Amino acid sequence: MKHYDVVCPFCGCLCDDLEITVENNRIIGVDNGCTLGNAKFMGKERLSSPIRRNGDGWETISYEEAVGYTVDMLLEADRPLLYGWSGTHGEAQCTGVHMCELVGGIIDSTTSVCHGPSILAIQEVGHPGCTLGRVKNRADVVIYWGCNPLEAHPRHMSRYTTYADGYFLDNAFRERKVIVVDVRKTETARVADEFVRIKPGGDYAVLSALRAIVRGKGDMVPASVAGVSRSQLERMVAMCKDAKFGAVFFGLGLTMTKGKYKNIRNAIELVDELSRHTKFTITPMRGHWNVYGSNEVFTWMTGYPYAIDFCRGIAFYNPGETSAIDILARKECDACLIVGSDPGAHFPRGCAEHLADIPVVVIDPVPTMTTAFANVQIPVAVSGIDAEGTAYRMDGVPIRVKKVIEPTLPSDSEVLGDIFARMKEATGYD
């Protein structure tokens, strides 16, 4: 049986045109996806039942026991952290917020270790953006800054920019100019019309130089800025000003390098400056398929996109203090529920060490690096494969991920719903 227009639950592109062939409730073929997406659909290595650490090994336990363990852990904790959320659907994220509010805990998503700085910049200066279709149909200049879509978002260029059909472009591929700004010559840089190679840590200076040139103050710019010649910067500005529609995409090469949120602020202000000459937009390349959904859900429910602390009853937000890695680094956190992410693979060592010292429950379909720190892991159906729910694409477009095979395990929202129901019962909250 073939399922058409299936949504890929892997990266922030949320491609929704995949074709999945299913036989006997097993996926046997994936068409239209990239290698990353295909691998996710074809992935086999799933846990089949909850497990609990037992000395050096693991024992299999029932869902009932696993849920009970989680309820007790969260209710007994003084400073519980509910972390992850970018690998699950919105309905589960909503339950997570309610749980966190009930126990006065901290809820944070992987945002705090990826595009957190972008959000801080947006909170200072705003965000001139658009949906990806606006870019696809109109953009004649596309800038990729500090990101490498060909490897991290493999279909971004074919669906939304360079290789995509555009309503207002006769020959989109020829008419669109691609500028890549990076510290090394990536795969994406190789296909660019203009590659701007910056010395590491030089983004802020280059952005400032570009802004000066846009403002007609190019004579203030030195002959070379962070390894980029003034003439190249002038050429880049000319391309931007001549564009009918320009679109900037940026990644962790800009948010997580020297300057962090100041880089993003500068990039947004460059777009703002260019908007006085022509149409320009900017979009962060969000990584996990539903990390933006976690920001959306947390925002409408608590007022803030990530790093929310309910310990005083109100929602309190102060990234750097209330973000997951800070809570862990200060060893404040005394229990952790991890849903749909793998902090074991990307958190700093000190944080991981603290996770090993406290009770941790992981809700995830597959064993991950984080499993090594878990006391209990509860496997679930994979959202977008055997569970459905809402996801938000990197540009904010909400898409419902589908179910192509019948689940044999409960979904994230079912497991979290059970945990929450038991927590409410135990605390007398009706």
Added chain:
Amino acid sequence: MTELLIRNACVIDPINDICGEIMDIAVRDGKIVESVGSGAEVIDANGNLTMPGGVESHTHICGTKVNFGRYMSPEDMRAGRTARRGHMHATSGYSVPTTYGTSYRYSAMGYTTALEGAMAPLEARHTHEEFAYTPLQDMMANTLFDGNWPVMQAIHEGDHKRVAAIVGWTLAAVKGFAIKLTNPGGTEAWGWGKDVSSIRDPVPHFEVTPAEIISAMIEANEMLNLPHSVHLHCNCLGKPGNYETTLETFDLVPNAHDKRQSLYATHVQFHAYGGSSWRDICSRSEEICRSINSKPQIVMDMGQVMFGKTTTMTADGPMEFNLYRLYHNKWSNHDVELETGSGIIPVHYSRKNLVNSIMWAIGLELALLTDNPWQCILATDNPNGAPFVKYPEIIALLMSKRYRNEVFATVHPGTEHNVPLAALDRELTWNDIAIMTRAAPAKALGLVDVGKGHLGEGADADIAIYPIDITTTDPANAPQDVIRAFAQTDYTIKRGRVVCCRGTCTVDGENTTIWVKPQISENHSMEDDPEFNLNFDRYYTVRKRNYPVQEEYLHRNLCIETEAKL
């Protein structure tokens, strides 16, 4: 079966011509009935003012742009926060509260139904998700068509049936309620950083004018038999001299419906400016109201501005950018492919600022100069003119000349040379206020027949009891009592149960989403239209199959099926 009896209520129910009668109201299973048994729960209204639940016909509280307003503004979130308590979740936000915050505050003010003013069809799922977390109001969504490509193409081809067919398909697909046009044509031009400058200025590449879009959509609206009329945010919002565009637009409107208006013009305050620049801007409320008074086919809402901090957010992307260039605070923009745009900036309306003072005056003038209160609804375009929590102050300003004078004395001294407000002596009555806050919006939205905006038998038992005795209160001389009363009900009753008692919400609540589904004959259906489908999958970045909002997002809902003349 659950029964409730409200005793000793001083009822104003304009749709049923009840004005200040002391009576009992009987409720069974969420509806108003003739009488109930002796076992019914009893609420004593103590002779206080009792009205149908408030109906908000234009507010921005759920969806992509609203949420972005929260996301980019932690300073606004910090400005209003409450902890979890009883049935109430924690809330944040002042001008753009979280969904729970919005729902609780509206409920405390007696509002039980609200129309989200602008939903981009592509992002409808988001709006519906937030509806589910706005538990104490029945919700519906204006659906944006101002820059819709297939619609503009059909208008260009002169095929108005096709226009209606596209609109009908889209509304049903995204579970929308009504047609919204925000700066028609302008949001598409903004895709190139441009705008349209009048209703005769063609949209780049599409060769249709805003006037053609407006006329065709009014026609389509009636072909589809929709409960509400076209809901229009006129072109040229916020520009000095824009009243001419507004008047020209009003002149386009036929009298196409016998039970309600043919055009709902929203936040008209922002469209009633004379002058040619910020230096000589002045009020043209008199011209606007003269037009409204002679055109029963138009209903407007005030778009009142109140002093203080707020956030502006609209689908009108180019307008927000212009505003940003004045304020230099921070600016977000979010254009939506093939459909519309949007922009957000925080603002501070200051009484020391001449332009802001003129804006404040114009909103009030519109309400005072409109002869028939059914044609002028009380609203701030929340949060654009002011957060909705300012409604009680607006009510007091409209009911008391003395209070208006007191506030007028504090605004920019140049204001009086530019506005007629000081010369207006009219003081609105309790009945006028009841019309402008529930009866008229329910009628304008076409919701009277489904039981909104009145307390007749069979109506939804959505009721607000305000702690004020109108037989002993003179609103002209007691503005603070009026403000206090409208800020917080004694009881807000929704679907027959008390949902809010003196500011404390007492249930988790579950709202109803109201949406429309026009029945369109097969030969006009967009379901299998080859051209529509081909262009859809070629130019949208979401497949047509994945575009409709699935049933899962509706929860409790009321689908109004209409017979389309197609």
